[in-house]
Amino acid sequence: MLTYTIRRLLIAIPTLLFISLVIFLILEMAPGDPLADQPLTVPPEVREKMRAALGLDQPAWVRYLLWLKQFFWTEPLHLVDSLFGTAFADPTGRIVSWQFRAPAMDIIWQRLPQTLWVVGLAYVVGVVIAVPIGIISAYRQYSWFDNLGTFVSMVGFSVPTFFTGVVLIIVFAVNLHWFPSIYDTTLKVTDWESFLKQARQMVMPVTVLALFNASQISRFMRASMLDNLQQDYVRTARAKGMSEKVVVLRHVLRNSLIPVVTVIALGIPTIFGGAIITEQVFKVNGLGQLLITAIYANDLPMVQTLTFIFAALTVLFNLIADVLYGVLDPRIRYD
Amino acid sequence: MRLKSALLGAAAGIALAPAAFAERGADGHLNIIYWQAPSILNPYLSSGTKDVESSSMILEPLAGFNEKGELFARLAEDVPTLANGGVSEDLTTITWKLKPGLVWSDGTPVTSADVVFSYEYCTHPEGGCSQAARYEGIQSVEALDDMTVKVTFTAPKPNPYNAFVGSTSPIIQKAQFANCLGAAAQQCTDANFGPIGTGPFKVTEFKPNDVISMEANPNYRDPAKPAFATVTFKGGGDAAAAGRAVLETGEFDYAWNLQLAPDVLAGMEAAGKGKVINAFGTLVERIEMNMTDPSPSLAEGERSTVKHPHPILSDIRVRKALSMAIDRNLLVEVGYGSAGRPTCNLVPAPEMFASDNTECLSQDVEGAKALLEEAGWTDSDGDGIRDKDGKKLSLLYQTSTNAVRQDFQALVKQWWTEIGVETELKNVDASVFFGGDPGSPDTFQKFYADVEMYANNFDGTDPEPYLSQYLCDKIPGPDNGWQGENINRFCDPAYDTLVAELARTGEIEKRAEIAKKLNEMLTKDSYVVVPLVDRGRNSAHSNTLGGVVLNTWDSELWNTSDWFRVK
Numbered sequence: 001m002l003t004y005t006i007r008r009l010l011i012a013i014p015t016l017l018f019i020s021l022v023i024f025l026i027l028e029m030a031p032g033d034p035l036a037d038q039p040l041t042v043p044p045e046v047r048e049k050m051r052a053a054l055g056l057d058q059p060a061w062v063r064y065l066l067w068l069k070q071f072f073w074t075e076p077l078h079l080v081d082s083l084f085g086t087a088f089a090d091p092t093g094r095i096v097s098w099q100f101r102a103p104a105m106d107i108i109w110q111r112l113p114q115t116l117w118v119v120g121l122a123y124v125v126g127v128v129i130a131v132p133i134g135i136i137s138a139y140r141q142y143s144w145f146d147n148l149g150t151f152v153s154m155v156g157f158s159v160p161t162f163f164t165g166v167v168l169i170i171v172f173a174v175n176l177h178w179f180p181s182i183y184d185t186t187l188k189v190t191d192w193e194s195f196l197k198q199a200r201q202m203v204m205p206v207t208v209l210a211l212f213n214a215s216q217i218s219r220f221m222r223a224s225m226l227d228n229l230q231q232d233y234v235r236t237a238r239a240k241g242m243s244e245k246v247v248v249l250r251h252v253l254r255n256s257l258i259p260v261v262t263v264i265a266l267g268i269p270t271i272f273g274g275a276i277i278t279e280q281v282f283k284v285n286g287l288g289q290l291l292i293t294a295i296y297a298n299d300l301p302m303v304q305t306l307t308f309i310f311a312a313l314t315v316l317f318n319l320i321a322d323v324l325y326g327v328l329d330p331r332i333r334y335d
Numbered sequence: 336m337r338l339k340s341a342l343l344g345a346a347a348g349i350a351l352a353p354a355a356f357a358e359r360g361a362d363g364h365l366n367i368i369y370w371q372a373p374s375i376l377n378p379y380l381s382s383g384t385k386d387v388e389s390s391s392m393i394l395e396p397l398a399g400f401n402e403k404g405e406l407f408a409r410l411a412e413d414v415p416t417l418a419n420g421g422v423s424e425d426l427t428t429i430t431w432k433l434k435p436g437l438v439w440s441d442g443t444p445v446t447s448a449d450v451v452f453s454y455e456y457c458t459h460p461e462g463g464c465s466q467a468a469r470y471e472g473i474q475s476v477e478a479l480d481d482m483t484v485k486v487t488f489t490a491p492k493p494n495p496y497n498a499f500v501g502s503t504s505p506i507i508q509k510a511q512f513a514n515c516l517g518a519a520a521q522q523c524t525d526a527n528f529g530p531i532g533t534g535p536f537k538v539t540e541f542k543p544n545d546v547i548s549m550e551a552n553p554n555y556r557d558p559a560k561p562a563f564a565t566v567t568f569k570g571g572g573d574a575a576a577a578g579r580a581v582l583e584t585g586e587f588d589y590a591w592n593l594q595l596a597p598d599v600l601a602g603m604e605a606a607g608k609g610k611v612i613n614a615f616g617t618l619v620e621r622i623e624m625n626m627t628d629p630s631p632s633l634a635e636g637e638r639s640t641v642k643h644p645h646p647i648l649s650d651i652r653v654r655k656a657l658s659m660a661i662d663r664n665l666l667v668e669v670g671y672g673s674a675g676r677p678t679c680n681l682v683p684a685p686e687m688f689a690s691d692n693t694e695c696l697s698q699d700v701e702g703a704k705a706l707l708e709e710a711g712w713t714d715s716d717g718d719g720i721r722d723k724d725g726k727k728l729s730l731l732y733q734t735s736t737n738a739v740r741q742d743f744q745a746l747v748k749q750w751w752t753e754i755g756v757e758t759e760l761k762n763v764d765a766s767v768f769f770g771g772d773p774g775s776p777d778t779f780q781k782f783y784a785d786v787e788m789y790a791n792n793f794d795g796t797d798p799e800p801y802l803s804q805y806l807c808d809k810i811p812g813p814d815n816g817w818q819g820e821n822i823n824r825f826c827d828p829a830y831d832t833l834v835a836e837l838a839r840t841g842e843i844e845k846r847a848e849i850a851k852k853l854n855e856m857l858t859k860d861s862y863v864v865v866p867l868v869d870r871g872r873n874s875a876h877s878n879t880l881g882g883v884v885l886n887t888w889d890s891e892l893w894n895t896s897d898w899f900r901v902k
Binding site for chain 2: 031032033034035036037038039040041042043044045046047048049050051052053054092096098099100101102103106107110111169173174177180181182184185186280281283285289290293296297298
């Protein structure tokens with residue numbers, strides 16, 4: 001297993017380099033201009049100078065190699081510096097966002113907590129409600145509970161979050177005034193009152209995202225349970241006189257969870273990707289909103305860095321899912 | 336006697352008490368929402384209006400514009416003019432004097448060195464300053480003494496109020512930015528995210544593209560202002576959500592630039608929590624005619640260049656007919672409601688510069704048809720589309736992707752079809768259309784279409800730089816990398832001469848007269864530019880926010896020091 005993991009990690013290096021090149025080339029070929037938001041009153045000569053100040057006068061390959069150096073050398077060094085108080089890194093060589101004229105990684109770190117709180121919590125809530133729903137739906141297949149569960153997950157899956165989000169805002173913020181429609185990212189939880197405030201502002205975005213996550217995972221859970229309930233070992237377990245509780249929760253659930261755990265692990269990188277639409281709707285302003293505004297502003301260093309981090313996380317969690325598979329299922333061995 | 340004066344003093348104190356309620360920070364917290372989030376608080380490195388407006392609460396110029404477009408002194412003692420001797424007789428220098436006793440929010444004094452430094456900062460060749468145009472034509476900026484700054488121009492400048500005037504060219508603190516000149520500007524994150532200013536507020540925390548937290552500047556020059564102690568300036572989302580937060584839920588006090596359909600906005604206002612306010616500036620939505628041939632059959636590098644005049648639009652009668660067929664009133668009703676009014680002028684304001692040209696306001700379909708007949712365009716094959724010498728009267732009409740613009744395109748196409756003009760519509764993503772990438776065929780500068788629609792305006796109140804965009808030597812083309820503001824490729828020596836005359840004229844009435852004439856030469860005399868709508872701005876404030884005066888000549892947040900809570 002260890003050699004397998006090491007082998008996979010080594011293969012990941014060329015994969016990630018290739019991904020970074022593809023991302024860079026796509027961004028390079030994409031139309032758009034970082035100065036497009038400047039008022040038309042800014043004359044062309046000034047625009048030319050601004051472009052040069054952003055480093056856009058360099059050829060593409062120079063910019064790509066510079067980004068590689070910045071991402072794989074300067075930024076890790078800087079991280080070491082900030083953790084241990086050393087001074088290895090060159091403070092001028094970091095990846096600088098064009099919108100903010102500030103180091104891209106600093107902004108990403110700043111955004112991370114919001115995203116982890118809202119999107120991460122929604123994922124946890126989604127999983128927590130999806131697993132029991134999936135189990136009951138499968139065990140009582142075609143019952144009213146199963147039909148209701150199917151209906152709700154169909155709705156959750158097919159109705160886009162920009163719709164459910166706005167509906168919730170209109171009902172609970174505009175009409176009932178229960179929750180705020182705009183997320184306050186400056187709120188610091190220090191006492192009971194601010195905690196309640198934080199909880200109130202998280203209710204709507206978390207609900208919207210959790211509904212979406214739960215409907216997806218509950219379907220997987222249900223299908224996996226149904227597969228296992230038909231198996232011979234289940235009949236054997238029942239024949240041995242075991243209670244239904246033991247049969248379902250011990251034998252069937254354990255085996256059914258194996259593929260579901262993989263699905264859940266593969267979904268974790270999407271948490272870091274943020275929820276682009278939901279973050280916009282509720283103004284959570286996390287990583288998803290950072291990415292979309294960077295795309296609109298043609299802030300290439302920021303887009304490149306963010307998408308590459310997502311790619312790296314996806315590759316990493318793919319590996320984790322594969323390894324977990326082996327750990328959970330003794331039949332699967334990689335060596 | 337002593338007792339009497341003490342009593343008098345007490346009485347005076349009581350009499351003054353009502354005025355003392357306007358105490359700094361007495362009104363608590365203010366919430367502002369901009370649906371475009373500020374990315375940086377240094378306007379000199381800004382990537383758009385949102386950055387300039389948000390920083391205008393913190394940084395101030397020497398003088399600003401009020402809601403009528405009139406200059407007023409901010410950091411300067413008064414506005415220098417020819418009359419008070421601040422502007423030299425030959426129009427080559429302007430001398431500014433700072434208000435005495437001014438301090439930055441950190442308590443250090445504001446001096447002329449800061450003003451000189453602001454100029455040096457923005458004009459540094461490697462700095463990539465977004466506002467460099469405001470410092471154009473300046474030979475030197477020198478400090479005569481601690482409080483006096485003299486700006487010398489390279490040539491007589493009839494409008495010397497560009498540098499250090501308006502929210503786009505504020506004074507930054509030398510001590511804070513001294514190590515941020517040129518290429519180093521990018522590294523000064525702390526300064527760019529938290530500039531020390533003289534404005535009514537100072538930054539306590541800035542999260543780029545998300546939120547700014549501010550508090551009242553303890554050293555603001557008016558001890559009674561601002562009324563608000565703290566401010567949350569939230570960014571992001573969309574115009575509808577911002578409008579909802581002010582007008583429907585009441586979570587926010589002020590929302591900027593609500594570009595929403597008139598009925599949507601009216602529906603929100605009906606909730607009764609706030610008011611929509613509007614004001615008009617110089618932004619004009621117009622159709623620009625291409626005077627050169629954009630035909631794809633021409634070689635690359637010859638398309639849309641002066642080598643080939645436009646086969647159809649070179650005839651003024653066709654251009655005029657196209658303008659006559661348009662019902663501008665309907666366009667306003669559909670697209671802008673109270674935030675728009677029909678116009679025939681390229682320069683719709685300030686009032687003294689606006690020509691009384693109203694001829695185009697009434698639609699005249701029959702007249703347009705007759706004009707096309709007269710120009711020799713007839714429908715000889717009966718297919719509803721006019722033709723001449725075997726060539727169809729068919730136009731490609733492009734604009735940026737935007738719901739209102741696509742509505743306009745559809746309406747205009749319908750009117751043009753009525754007069755026998757075939758119209759093909761095209762829309763291009765705004766970041767590409769306005770991006771100016773010389774490699775893209777879809778930019779508005781390249782103009783690979785027959786007509787195109789967008790909006791433009793000018794900075795401040797002087798239309799001279801705006802009108803000089805239509806000079807012959809500003810035509811974009813392959814030789815200048817498609818940079819140039821004369822999008823129509825309009826070229827008229829008489830126009831060039833008149834612009835030169837404007838540049839020499841200092842007297843304001845004469846300038847207005849010339850500007851009007853130039854405006855007419857582009858619009859009703861030639862129909863090269865076909866103005867459609869004078870676009871105002873809609874913003875909204877809650878019923879409990881007082882003191883808001885919408886200003887289109889400067890930052891919308893120009894007078895936040897006067898805002899207060901209605902009780």
